[in-house]
Amino acid sequence: MFIDRLPRPIRLALYALASAILTAMCLVPQKELPSVxxxxxxxxxxxxFILTATGxxxxxxRPRAIAAYAVGLGALIELLQATMGFGRQGDWRDLVxxxxxxxxxxxxYALVQRLRRR
Structure with a gap:
């Protein structure tokens, strides 16, 4: 796969970029976001799902580390939303x-790995 051939620092930078984009979208004032x-x-x-699949x-x-990071980022964002203002509120249901x-x-991921082994 092409992605496997990228040097690790580039792959980490791409995941950091994805994380930064998601974090920014979660922390900007609610009124500035488009309604989906x-x-x-x-x-x-x-x-x-997209953040984890990208990772x-x-x-x-490193599926466990990626999952732990994604859930941890979600918890951090909810904490920041609860404390920063900007018209955002932290909600434990968002973390769920x-x-x-x-x-x-x-x-x-597990299903794809199982199918690959066959």
Whole structure:
């Protein structure tokens, strides 16, 4: 796979960029974000699925570390939202939605790995 051939620092930089984009989207004032119309919890699950899947594509040998990082980032963002203002509020249900997105990405990863072994 092409991504496997990228040097590790580049893969880490790409994942850091993905994390920074997601963090910025979660911390900017709510009124500055476009409305997608899916519902907040679904948007959280999709965003954390994408973050985790991106991490798994960039470093497929570390699924637990990537999952732990994604859930930790979700918890940090909820804490920041609760304390920073900007019209955002921390919500433990958002963290549950984030964790669901991470879990679905891990399940998809495990299924792909199992199919590859066959």
């Amino acid at each position: 119309g899916m519902g907040d919890k679904i948007e959280h699950s999709i965003a954390w 798994l594509l960039l470093s497929h040998r 939605a984030d964790s669901l997105g991470v879990a679905v990405a891990l399940l998809a």
